[in-house]
Amino acid sequence: MKRTDLTRIDEFTWEIPKSFQDAMRVPVRILASENLIDEILERKAIGQAIRTSMLSGLVGHLVVMPDVYSGQGAPVGIVAVSKWPVGTIAPGAIGHDINAGVRLLGSDIKTEEAEGNFDALADALKNHIPSGTDAEGSISLNKSEVDHVAQSGAQWALRKDMAQQDDLVRAEEGGRLNEADPKKVSEAARSIGAQQLGTLGGGEHFIEIHSVEEVFNRAAAVTMGLKEGTLVAQIHCGSRGYGRQVCADYIERFQEVAPSYDIDPPDPNLASVPLDSGEAEDYMGAMRAAANYAYANRQVLAHRVREVFDDLLEGAGERLKTVYDVAHNLGQVEMHQVDGKHMRCYVHRKGAARAFGPGTPGISLPYRALGQPVLVPGSMGETSWVMLATRDAMQKSFGSACHGAGRTMSRHEANHQAEPVPLDGDGDGVAVRSGDGSASAGVQLKENIGGVVETVAGSRLAGKVARLEPLAVMHG
Numbered sequence: 001m002k003r004t005d006l007t008r009i010d011e012f013t014w015e016i017p018k019s020f021q022d023a024m025r026v027p028v029r030i031l032a033s034e035n036l037i038d039e040i041l042e043r044k045a046i047g048q049a050i051r052t053s054m055l056s057g058l059v060g061h062l063v064v065m066p067d068v069y070s071g072q073g074a075p076v077g078i079v080a081v082s083k084w085p086v087g088t089i090a091p092g093a094i095g096h097d098i099n100a101g102v103r104l105l106g107s108d109i110k111t112e113e114a115e116g117n118f119d120a121l122a123d124a125l126k127n128h129i130p131s132g133t134d135a136e137g138s139i140s141l142n143k144s145e146v147d148h149v150a151q152s153g154a155q156w157a158l159r160k161d162m163a164q165q166d167d168l169v170r171a172e173e174g175g176r177l178n179e180a181d182p183k184k185v186s187e188a189a190r191s192i193g194a195q196q197l198g199t200l201g202g203g204e205h206f207i208e209i210h211s212v213e214e215v216f217n218r219a220a221a222v223t224m225g226l227k228e229g230t231l232v233a234q235i236h237c238g239s240r241g242y243g244r245q246v247c248a249d250y251i252e253r254f255q256e257v258a259p260s261y262d263i264d265p266p267d268p269n270l271a272s273v274p275l276d277s278g279e280a281e282d283y284m285g286a287m288r289a290a291a292n293y294a295y296a297n298r299q300v301l302a303h304r305v306r307e308v309f310d311d312l313l314e315g316a317g318e319r320l321k322t323v324y325d326v327a328h329n330l331g332q333v334e335m336h337q338v339d340g341k342h343m344r345c346y347v348h349r350k351g352a353a354r355a356f357g358p359g360t361p362g363i364s365l366p367y368r369a370l371g372q373p374v375l376v377p378g379s380m381g382e383t384s385w386v387m388l389a390t391r392d393a394m395q396k397s398f399g400s401a402c403h404g405a406g407r408t409m410s411r412h413e414a415n416h417q418a419e420p421v422p423l424d425g426d427g428d429g430v431a432v433r434s435g436d437g438s439a440s441a442g443v444q445l446k447e448n449i450g451g452v453v454e455t456v457a458g459s460r461l462a463g464k465v466a467r468l469e470p471l472a473v474m475h476g
Contacts, residue, residue, distance in 0.1 A: 013029055013459065021050060024053045028061065043070065057083060064077060064078055073268075073270040085346075086275065088263065089284070089346060091250045094247070094330060094331045095329035096244045099294035100329050101298065103234070104324055108230055109230055113231075113313065118209065122431035125472070136199065138198060139197045150182040150290070152296070154168050162303035163303065172364065174364070176295060177288040180288035181289060185289050186245060186246070188249070198300040207301065209234075211230070215227070220370055225321050226386065234375070237294070240293075240294075246290045261277065326354065326374065327349075328352065355397070380475055384470070387453070401462045430473055
């Protein structure tokens with residue numbers, strides 16, 4: 001695709017019109033700066049976004065974030081909106097890692113207090129927290145207990161003394177989605193979930209220790225508990241194999257029943273069914289159960305990080321306080337303005353974070369007046385950002401923002417094709433430990449975190465609050 005195929009809406013918004021292909025139900029709007037757009041157009045993800053726009057029942061426009069990359073079915077980094085309840089729902093447009101997300105822990109611990117301990121922190125995180133695709137945790141659950149986790153989310157961890165009340169107050173949805181239905185989760189998923197709570201996973205999942213290097217919005221930073229020269233911990237993980245199995249189960253089921261609803265999916269991995277069908281109701285119950293599992297998992301990981309800080313920094317774990325916990329891969333019923341009409345919608349977010357502007361119902365109480373925090377991790381061992389959603393996001397992106405730095409290819413493509421690139425520049429000296437326990441040079445795909453953040457800020461989806469620089473990294 002070329003720029004000439006696009007209509008430029010404004011400085012940071014480019015549109016592929018609905019007329020580009022006959023089967024498109026809505027236009028595709030790409031959020032990108034002048035410096036990013038050509039590279040984004042070369043990605044396989046754009047073809048996937050066009051196919052995703054062919055889903056029955058979509059309204060408004062399909063949003064493509066500046067950190068988009070190819071996925072299974074739908075690309076990672078999109079927002080697709082169906083009219084409730086007459087539209088359709090597609091698990092592939094929400095993603096396999098249901099409620100993959102980020103938890104940020106702030107502190108009053110000065111960087112100097114941990115000077116000389118960053119290698120030890122990386123080692124201790126690796127030793128204390130199981131990681132890797134097939135990792136099993138120290139918490140062994142029976143299937144009934146897995147159902148309790150899936151019903152309660154982070155509240156389960158609170159009852160087990162692995163959470164503080166403020167952790168839940170400062171989490172999206174309070175760390176628990178209502179109307180979860182573990183009974184709609186397969187035995188296979190429940191068996192996996194019984195072994196993986198409190199594990200990091202593999203791929204792009206990580207735990208990082210950062211310093212707050214620069215604050216841009218001091219009023220917001222005070223509310224968040226962020227101060228220049230202090231340590232923060234960032235956890236990126238999701239629902240592990242439990243959520244992946246839920247997604248796989250329902251894609252297969254939807255593929256079987258879609259013809260009975262006269263639905264021909266644009267891609268087998270984008271199989272969909274009507275929102276008011278029994279199959280959709282079952283999936284939504286199972287998806288919420290997986291989301292709650294992920295909220296509980298990040299809470300347990302936060303508890304483990306606090307234990308590491310207790311051991312290495314003389315009881316400093318209690319000084320780590322949740323800034324926010326945000327989800328990336330979720331489907332939710334929300335109210336939005338669509339083509340000038342206020343309507344109830346089903347919002348698919350895959351690799352996109354909810355970003356509700358100030359005063360919007362549903363924002364955690366400490367941030368109701370400010371807007372929802374948006375956490376933007378960069379490449380492993382590189383800069384991350386804390387941002388704050390604006391009112392403009394409600395109109396431009398259905399209350400959504402990016403979920404991280406942009407990739408040039410999918411994780412599958414990276415594993416099979418990409419040459420690793422060692423950390424350099426600002427990454428020098430960062431203590432890195434991989435899931436297999438080895439000290440690593442920090443191989444990664446280079447990502448354009450600066451371009452992504454500038455696009456999000458320039459398009460007024462979210463404003464900058466703080467820049468974080470890495471000191472110790474543990475990756476899956």
